[in-house]
Amino acid sequence: xxxxxxxAAPVGTTAAILPEVPRLPDRLVDQLAFPHRETYHQMVSxxxxxxxxxxxxxxAVDYLTHPGRTLPEGVNAERFEVVVNLASLSxxxxxxxxxxxxxxxxxxxxIVDVYAGADAMEREAFDLMGIVxxxxxxxxxxxxxxxxxxxxxxxxxxxxxxxxxxKEAPGPR
Amino acid sequence: MGLxxxxxxxxxxxMEDLVKWARRNSVWPATFGLACCAIEMxxxxxxxxxxxxxxxxxxRASPRQADLMIVAGRVSxxxxxxxxxxxxxxxxxxxVISMGVCAxxxxxxxxxxxxxxxxxxxxxxxxxxxxxPSPETLLHAILTLHEKIRTGEITRRPGTSVPxxxxxxxxWVPSVPDAVRVATPR
Amino acid sequence: xxEHDGRDEVETGLEDTERAHREAEERAVxxxxxxEGAQELMPRGTTSAGELRxxxxxxxxxxxxxxxxxxDIDIDRRDDQTMIINMGPQHPSxxxxxxxxxxxxxxxxxxxxxxxxxxHTGMEKTGEELTYVQGATNTTRMDYLSPLHNxxxxxxxxxxxxxxxxxxxxxxxxxxxxxxxxxxxHLMWMATNGMDLGSTSMxxxxxxxxxxxxxxxxxxxxLRMNHNYIRxxxxxxxLPDGWQDDVEVICExxxxxxxxxxxxxxxQPIFRDRTEAVGNISAEEALALSVxxxxxxxxxxxxxxxxxxxxxxxxxxxxDVIVGSxxxxxxxYSVRLNEIRESIRMVRQIAEMMPPGDYRVQDRKVTPPPxxxxxxxxxxxxHHFKVFTEGFRVPEGEVYVAIESPRGELGCYMVSDGTxxxxxxxxRGPSFVNLQALPLLLRGxxxxxxxxxxxxxxxxxxxxxx
Numbered sequence: 001x002x003x004x005x006x007x008a009a010p011v012g013t014t015a016a017i018l019p020e021v022p023r024l025p026d027r028l029v030d031q032l033a034f035p036h037r038e039t040y041h042q043m044v045s046x047x048x049x050x051x052x053x054x055x056x057x058x059x060a061v062d063y064l065t066h067p068g069r070t071l072p073e074g075v076n077a078e079r080f081e082v083v084v085n086l087a088s089l090s091x092x093x094x095x096x097x098x099x100x101x102x103x104x105x106x107x108x109x110x111i112v113d114v115y116a117g118a119d120a121m122e123r124e125a126f127d128l129m130g131i132v133x134x135x136x137x138x139x140x141x142x143x144x145x146x147x148x149x150x151x152x153x154x155x156x157x158x159x160x161x162x163x164x165x166x167k168e169a170p171g172p173r
Numbered sequence: 174m175g176l177x178x179x180x181x182x183x184x185x186x187x188m189e190d191l192v193k194w195a196r197r198n199s200v201w202p203a204t205f206g207l208a209c210c211a212i213e214m215x216x217x218x219x220x221x222x223x224x225x226x227x228x229x230x231x232x233r234a235s236p237r238q239a240d241l242m243i244v245a246g247r248v249s250x251x252x253x254x255x256x257x258x259x260x261x262x263x264x265x266x267x268x269v270i271s272m273g274v275c276a277x278x279x280x281x282x283x284x285x286x287x288x289x290x291x292x293x294x295x296x297x298x299x300x301x302x303x304x305x306p307s308p309e310t311l312l313h314a315i316l317t318l319h320e321k322i323r324t325g326e327i328t329r330r331p332g333t334s335v336p337x338x339x340x341x342x343x344x345w346v347p348s349v350p351d352a353v354r355v356a357t358p359r
Numbered sequence: 360x361x362e363h364d365g366r367d368e369v370e371t372g373l374e375d376t377e378r379a380h381r382e383a384e385e386r387a388v389x390x391x392x393x394x395e396g397a398q399e400l401m402p403r404g405t406t407s408a409g410e411l412r413x414x415x416x417x418x419x420x421x422x423x424x425x426x427x428x429x430x431d432i433d434i435d436r437r438d439d440q441t442m443i444i445n446m447g448p449q450h451p452s453x454x455x456x457x458x459x460x461x462x463x464x465x466x467x468x469x470x471x472x473x474x475x476x477x478x479h480t481g482m483e484k485t486g487e488e489l490t491y492v493q494g495a496t497n498t499t500r501m502d503y504l505s506p507l508h509n510x511x512x513x514x515x516x517x518x519x520x521x522x523x524x525x526x527x528x529x530x531x532x533x534x535x536x537x538x539x540x541x542x543x544x545h546l547m548w549m550a551t552n553g554m555d556l557g558s559t560s561m562x563x564x565x566x567x568x569x570x571x572x573x574x575x576x577x578x579x580x581x582l583r584m585n586h587n588y589i590r591x592x593x594x595x596x597x598l599p600d601g602w603q604d605d606v607e608v609i610c611e612x613x614x615x616x617x618x619x620x621x622x623x624x625x626x627q628p629i630f631r632d633r634t635e636a637v638g639n640i641s642a643e644e645a646l647a648l649s650v651x652x653x654x655x656x657x658x659x660x661x662x663x664x665x666x667x668x669x670x671x672x673x674x675x676x677x678x679d680v681i682v683g684s685x686x687x688x689x690x691x692y693s694v695r696l697n698e699i700r701e702s703i704r705m706v707r708q709i710a711e712m713m714p715p716g717d718y719r720v721q722d723r724k725v726t727p728p729p730x731x732x733x734x735x736x737x738x739x740x741x742h743h744f745k746v747f748t749e750g751f752r753v754p755e756g757e758v759y760v761a762i763e764s765p766r767g768e769l770g771c772y773m774v775s776d777g778t779x780x781x782x783x784x785x786x787r788g789p790s791f792v793n794l795q796a797l798p799l800l801l802r803g804x805x806x807x808x809x810x811x812x813x814x815x816x817x818x819x820x821x822x823x824x825x
Contacts, residue, residue, distance in 0.1 A: 027519070027758075028519060028758060028759065028760065029759065053646045054646055054649055054651070055649050056649065056759075056761065056768060056770060056787060057759065057770050057772060057785070057787040059772055059785040059787075061774055061782075061783045061785075062783075065776075065782075066774075066776040066782055069755070069776075070755075083757075083772060085759050085770070085772065085787075087768075089646075089660065089662050089667070092667050092668060094668075094759070094761075096759060115647065115649060116647045116648050116649075116795070117647065117648040117649025117650070117792055117795055118649070119413065119795055120791060120792065120794070120795050121791075121792070124791075128483070137407065137409025137410050137413055138409070138410050138413060140396075140397040140398050141397075141398060141476075142398065142475060142476060143251075143475065143476035143479040143824055143825075144250075144251070144286075144476060144479065145250060145251045145395065145476070146395045146396035146397060146398055147396070148250075152285055152286070152481060152484055153483060153484055157285075158285075159283075159284045159285065159481075159484060159485070159488055160284045160285025160286075160481075161283045161284060162279070162283055162289045164283070204449070204450075204451045205449060206455070207455070207456055207477075207478060207820075208455070208478055208500070208503060208820070208821050209500055209503035209584055209585055209821065211455070212503060212504065212547070212584060213583070213584065215566065216566060216569075216570070216573075219550075219562065219563055219566030219567065219570075220563045220566060220567050221566070221567065221570045232451070234449075234450065234451040246478070247478065247480055249476070249477060249478055249479045249480060249824070250479075251395075251476050251477050251479065252448065252456060252477040252478070255448055255449060255477070259449055281485075281496065281497070282480050282481065282482075282485060284480075284481040284484060284485055285481055285484070286479050286480050286481035286484075287480055287481070304585060305583075305584055305585065307583060
């Protein structure tokens with residue numbers, strides 16, 4: 001589905017936004033963009049000014065047990081990825097931005113000043129994945145209790161399954 | 174005149190039976206709908222599966238005025254202390270129906286976030302299985318609870334010792350027609 | 360305390376007080392545990408400027424270099440003039456376990472902070488442990504008022520990763536069920552909204568109509584709620600015989616009854632006073648807060664994914680996108696009421712245009728074979744076994760698919776690593792995002808309006824907390 005090198009001539013106005021950022025084509029959304037952590041905020045602002053009024057979704061993925069995913073050239077795979085899906089109501093298009101976040105320094109800029117709706121989504125990414133969004137006004141847990149330790153959606157955090165008493169053999173399910 | 178004129182106008186019975194009759198026919202549930210089971214609980218309260226005929230359609234928001242806590246839905250770790258607090262605020266006599274598999278045993282969510290059975294937090298009187306239990310199942314659970322109220326002692330608190338002579342499992346034997354008794358253990 | 364039986368008469372008093380103290384201590388621990396620390400609304404003196412902006416619902420970007428001086432917000436108010444109260448998580452009017460902390464000045468709401476997480480079920484983590492066949496059972500319990508939409512978005516994401524094409528009948532059956540579910544969800548909303556505003560008869564009417572749709576669902580899918588009917592590859596079973604008559608009875612009855620609701624609510628002066636100009640939001644604010652669904656449409660923005668980014672076969676149906684003008688409670692009510700009517704129109708068209716054919720894709724690697732064939736053929740037995748124990752493998756990739764659920768844009772971001780279980784399954788719940796609009800909607804309103812506004816935002820806590 002995805003290629004390892006960007007296609008020759010990007011189409012549409014979204015390709016004109018910060019064209020130096022590596023991209024990949026996608027079947028369903030207009031583009032996948034892979035900015036570096038430093039240019040992430042700038043790219044999001046540029047997309048907003050370029051007509052993407054709605055921040056549909058912001059989530060984080062932990063690639064600890066799946067390091068070999070396809071990325072364009074010039075993008076180094078890190079443990080975490082912050083994925084932002086933007087939608088343009090005027091152009092009826094979607095675009096996806098994926099930022100690599102290293103495990104040693106899981107800090108990314110917050111885009112709350114660009115899209116106010118990313119507030120709760122960033123808190124959820126912090127709560128469940130442990131990625132800190134610098135510049136967020138209220139970086140606290142949102143789904144887990146306040147004194148919870150650990151970030152449950154990480155791959156090294158167990159499911160927390162309680163063994164069911166009447167089963168004798170501890171099978172995989 | 175005198176008492177001899179009133180010979181045939183008395184009914185006698187035990188005080189305990191009267192109290193139990195009053196208690197089981199106006200069990201007011203506390204609103205503790207958490208998730209999908211809450212929708213089925215609301216359906217039980219609505220017109221098609223009316224629990225108003227059992228005297229129970231008044232869902233009291235204040236735990237002080239409620240007798241029954243129907244824990245309808247999955248109890249998360251964050252919600253567990255709140256559940257216990259609401260249960261503690263209810264006045265005696267109080268009962269708990271655990272509605273749905275998530276409230277009974279944790280259901281399909283055997284993970285870090287869900288308490289594996291609300292009986293880890295509060296003592297439960299009746300369990301209604303299903304995901305979600307259909308309104309008929311919840312009505313069966315409610316009728317089982319009514320039966321339990323009818324046959325249990327009015328002074329015994331849940332969790333205290335059962336008098337000698339009663340069975341180890343629950344300690345009550347329902348004496349109702351088989352149609353209601355289908356799933357209850359003997 | 361069986362070991363003290365013999366000495367009960369002497370030491371009962373002491374033991375009772377000891378036990379009372381112990382229980383009080385335990386209770387105090389539980390009471391302390393219900394406080395969520397930094398997630399709660401703090402007095403103004405201890406709140407930073409950024410947090411204050413969030414809690415009063417100031418969403419538009421400040422000019423470059425600007426900040427909000429806490430003294431600028433409600434400039435006359437000091438901490439001792441306002442009252443912070445807690446509403447929930449157990450409350451009859453918060454639509455599930457939503458906890459709101461409100462700062463009130465008399466009856467007027469100044470700041471709001473919703474605290475969620477009381478129904479967090481770890482469904483995204485569970486989704487990584489279940490195969491793609493089982494995944495619909497998990498996602499269906501997120502938004503439990505429109506479970507078929509959750510299953511639909513999960514199945515669409517899986518099929519996008521698989522790259523398979525569905526037979527037309529499967530697509531149209533999915534559309535039929537999705538629109539019927541939209542009707543039942545909006546009817547449920549009208550019931551609870553009516554009850555929140557005081558009209559208990561609306562509650563009974565809404566549930567009565569909803570029972571008709573639910574009994575059709577029970578006939579088709581086997582369950583009234585949380586059906587696990589829409590699965591990757593199609594649907595679980597074909598529609599029952601005589602479904603057109605059932606559907607026509609549903610449509611006719613509910614359409615006639617929507618006009619009864621007009622009599623009961625729409626024209627009624629008390630209802631109009633309580634809902635008009637209450638909970639206003641403008642289109643820019645709604646887009647800034649990523650609010651979608653009836654709330655966005657009530658502000659005048661005609662954004663409905665069924666029309667603008669069609670999925671399934673919605674581009675072949677003729678329907679209108681209902682749009683409001685003022686973005687207040689009344690507009691949201693009328694958007695949802697008219698969406699019921701539009702859904703009825705769509706269901707009637709689907710009933711006419713339903714194509715014949717398979718109800719699921721015939722690829723044996725994805726969908727299990729019919730039960731009858733298992734007795735005859737060894738391959739059918741093996742495929743059945745593999746699909747239900749190990750599941751089918753999905754090629755590596757990632758995809759984001761969004762549909763229009765009754766609450767807004769319901770999205771599924773799925774990452775696959777080539778095995779039979781999703782590597783990451785994230786559901787973008789519309790209610791989770793729409794709740795961010797609450798501080799803005801409640802500010803300046805009265806406490807009684809707070810209940811009405813929360814109800815008109817229509818949060819379903821299952822998809823808020825997942």
